[in-house]
Amino acid sequence: MSDVVSVTRDGDVAVVTIDNPPVNALSHAVRKGVFDAMAALREDSEVKAIVLACAGRTFSAGADITEFGKPPQPPALIEMINAIEAMPKPVVAALHGTVLGGGFEVALGCHHRIAAPGTRVGLPEVKLGILPGAGGTQRLPRLIGAIEALKIIVSGDPVPAEEALKFGAIDEIATGDLTQAAVALAKKVGAEGKEPARVSDRDDKLADVKADPTAFNEAAGKLTARARGLEAPHACVEAVKWSFELPIEEGLKREREAFMKLVAGDQSKAQRHLFFAERQAAKVLDMPKGTKPRAVDKVAVIGAGTMGGGISMNFANAGIPVTIVETSQEALDRGFGTIEKNYNISVSRGRMTEADVRQRMSLLTGSTDMNDVADADLIIEAVFEEMDIKKQIFSKLDEIAKPTAVLATNTSYLDVNAIANMTKRPSSVLGTHFFSPANVMKLLEIVRGAETAPDVLATVIDVGRKIKKVPVVVGVCFGFVGNRMLRARSLETERLLLEGATPQQVDKAITGFGFPMGPFAMGDLAGLDIGWRIRKQMGATADGGRADIADALCEMGRFGQKTGRGFYIYEKGARAGIPDPEVEALIVETAAKQGIERREIGDEEIVERLIYPMISEGAKILEEGVAQRPGDIDVVWVNGYGFPVWRGGPMFYADQVGLKHVRNRLAHYAEVSGNAALKPAPLLDRLADEGSTFAAYGREKERTA
Ligand code: HSC
Numbered sequence: 001m002s003d004v005v006s007v008t009r010d011g012d013v014a015v016v017t018i019d020n021p022p023v024n025a026l027s028h029a030v031r032k033g034v035f036d037a038m039a040a041l042r043e044d045s046e047v048k049a050i051v052l053a054c055a056g057r058t059f060s061a062g063a064d065i066t067e068f069g070k071p072p073q074p075p076a077l078i079e080m081i082n083a084i085e086a087m088p089k090p091v092v093a094a095l096h097g098t099v100l101g102g103g104f105e106v107a108l109g110c111h112h113r114i115a116a117p118g119t120r121v122g123l124p125e126v127k128l129g130i131l132p133g134a135g136g137t138q139r140l141p142r143l144i145g146a147i148e149a150l151k152i153i154v155s156g157d158p159v160p161a162e163e164a165l166k167f168g169a170i171d172e173i174a175t176g177d178l179t180q181a182a183v184a185l186a187k188k189v190g191a192e193g194k195e196p197a198r199v200s201d202r203d204d205k206l207a208d209v210k211a212d213p214t215a216f217n218e219a220a221g222k223l224t225a226r227a228r229g230l231e232a233p234h235a236c237v238e239a240v241k242w243s244f245e246l247p248i249e250e251g252l253k254r255e256r257e258a259f260m261k262l263v264a265g266d267q268s269k270a271q272r273h274l275f276f277a278e279r280q281a282a283k284v285l286d287m288p289k290g291t292k293p294r295a296v297d298k299v300a301v302i303g304a305g306t307m308g309g310g311i312s313m314n315f316a317n318a319g320i321p322v323t324i325v326e327t328s329q330e331a332l333d334r335g336f337g338t339i340e341k342n343y344n345i346s347v348s349r350g351r352m353t354e355a356d357v358r359q360r361m362s363l364l365t366g367s368t369d370m371n372d373v374a375d376a377d378l379i380i381e382a383v384f385e386e387m388d389i390k391k392q393i394f395s396k397l398d399e400i401a402k403p404t405a406v407l408a409t410n411t412s413y414l415d416v417n418a419i420a421n422m423t424k425r426p427s428s429v430l431g432t433h434f435f436s437p438a439n440v441m442k443l444l445e446i447v448r449g450a451e452t453a454p455d456v457l458a459t460v461i462d463v464g465r466k467i468k469k470v471p472v473v474v475g476v477c478f479g480f481v482g483n484r485m486l487r488a489r490s491l492e493t494e495r496l497l498l499e500g501a502t503p504q505q506v507d508k509a510i511t512g513f514g515f516p517m518g519p520f521a522m523g524d525l526a527g528l529d530i531g532w533r534i535r536k537q538m539g540a541t542a543d544g545g546r547a548d549i550a551d552a553l554c555e556m557g558r559f560g561q562k563t564g565r566g567f568y569i570y571e572k573g574a575r576a577g578i579p580d581p582e583v584e585a586l587i588v589e590t591a592a593k594q595g596i597e598r599r600e601i602g603d604e605e606i607v608e609r610l611i612y613p614m615i616s617e618g619a620k621i622l623e624e625g626v627a628q629r630p631g632d633i634d635v636v637w638v639n640g641y642g643f644p645v646w647r648g649g650p651m652f653y654a655d656q657v658g659l660k661h662v663r664n665r666l667a668h669y670a671e672v673s674g675n676a677a678l679k680p681a682p683l684l685d686r687l688a689d690e691g692s693t694f695a696a697y698g699r700e701k702e703r704t705a
Contacts, residue, residue, distance in 0.1 A: 005033025012048040013186045023061035024054040026102045028073040035075045049190030050091045051182040058097025077134040081109035090189040090196045094182035108139040111196040113170040115161040116178040122158030126232045129268030133259025137239035138251040145205040153236045154223040206244040229514045270648030277631030281472040282461045285705040291454045293462035300376035304335025308382035310438025314467040316360040323365045332366040382410040391422045398423035408432045413479040420449045427453040435640045443640035444469035475626040481636045488617035493519045498591040500598035503567040504579045509606035514644025520567040524560030615654045619681035630694035655693040663688035
């Protein structure tokens, strides 16, 4: 018995229960508790079988990630699991909630697995830049076959128990009380008195791949095709191969070595940083304790355009009814048509059934009467990025919305305070910045206005998590966190062209860094006219807000992919662009007009000049308090802009590279180009001088908050 592991008896069955909230992570005390309990039960002749269960909301969600990188404390997880598997009496795992990573590996070490309905099992280690290191890569293939195991291990995605049952990852789904069902199963198998069925002893499921690994290799190729730059998915493939190439003892030994190598590497550090940063980002440092979110049972969305439609889908997916308001029936019909089309794409990809679509569509109601938002708990305005229109809508909403309603403006750069001040209840107003396509992209910047009330903020954070977004709370400023930093990068992309680079060279350097797309290909995809319109609205500013080449392209009607031409040429139906000599001529001509002498520019300079100004802008954002922590900025960039996850986000990356280096390179570029915008931010300068890091700055801020 220990604080976190207890043993009770039900006749001749012992029930070992782990109780280590919130997710029963397998920290040292748990490992020791289970290990000792097994040792005692092994000797207890009155016990014929054992149930291993967890208290609280879930069976174990895996190893305690906070212990990684610290000196190991025995027993290691694998020793504990081996001890369970070696028990001379049957051990039944009683699974519920999310049985993940080391938690699922524990279940694989047990002799039988029974799950409550709705349980999900999986090995998500790959998402932390590691591989299952406690037998998962060796036992799961033996239990369900190497190819099925590979899919689970390389994707890292959990599988519903009902599916796991089909391919034998679990044996039974409990009807009624899980523990009672597990005890009943334990009694049955205990009474049989047979040698327990150990996964390690099996190799029947591996016969196919042993005879011919072609199908395995093909599956591995497909699964890793999109793992650009990531080490862990490839390591997972190698490890699963060992399951059919080597005896289990050797496979387990190699798995452990591979785990140790990955866990000590930079990629896993970056991915673990993001795991915790994502959870931190939704926490508001000055939120009064006990602040409760308001209930959101009904939502209204103003605008059925691309954003409004996508936003509405998120709520329908989460079972929350939405009233969508438009100015005309035609606009509504168009919006609903697009939503249905998007859902049907999911059906054609096997991600949804037609019944799911009908159920979701039934939660969406269209209206052309703004008064129909009167009973909504949350109203999200998602019309064009035009301040005047947004202001008009908010003064109207102020008259219509119920007093407890939360009012949100969906904007990617406008002043949320100016919009809030159109109402007599600015404390009920905030901004939401959904990323396009809003039904797909995970990031949600929640823009806190000067007067936003804590419970209003808490409501949108809470609902953001319910609709499966990654919420990050940010402050008001032009472009908030993401677009403000993107702007810092965009200013340099144009400069690089003028100084001698080509769009394809810049894009290649940035995809080489790990982004899925370079800035010019991205601009063409999003539509160059968006930035053009914003620049015209704002006026080209003295700090270099100009984008002469992009403007010239727009004036020629080259808006990007949608017009077949932008920075690149797009042949009919093609998504990849071809370099265009006309664009290169335009660049050369513009540079000449501005008296800029073009030169060869290397990839390293391109990367530094595009990434470092973003870091410097991030430092300003931090110092101004627009972002609460450096990790919040990382979460924004990884989830909203494709910053490579294995680099951990721009601020984490800066710490890895060293702030002194970043600062010095920026200062150098500022000096040689005469471009003041490249000067390192004061906070970056100070931390570099102190030999400090953004992480240390963030920790200090958190401590003194
Ligand atoms: C693993 O298992 C490795 C093994 O294969 C091998 C190990 C070998 C070891 C050898 C050593 C030498 N650890 O997400 P939530 C915290 S790797 C520590 O808000 P939800 C989380 O930070 C692990 N903490 O809740 C948060 O803390 P806060 C593989 C963990 O209901 C709180 O719990 N497993 C933790 O939305 C609540 O979390 C995974 O990757 C952990 N493992 O989601 C699963 N897991 O309150 C990771 C959570 O202070 N976890 N916390 O902010 C998840 O995906 C989600 O947390 C759940 C719950 C779906 C479990």
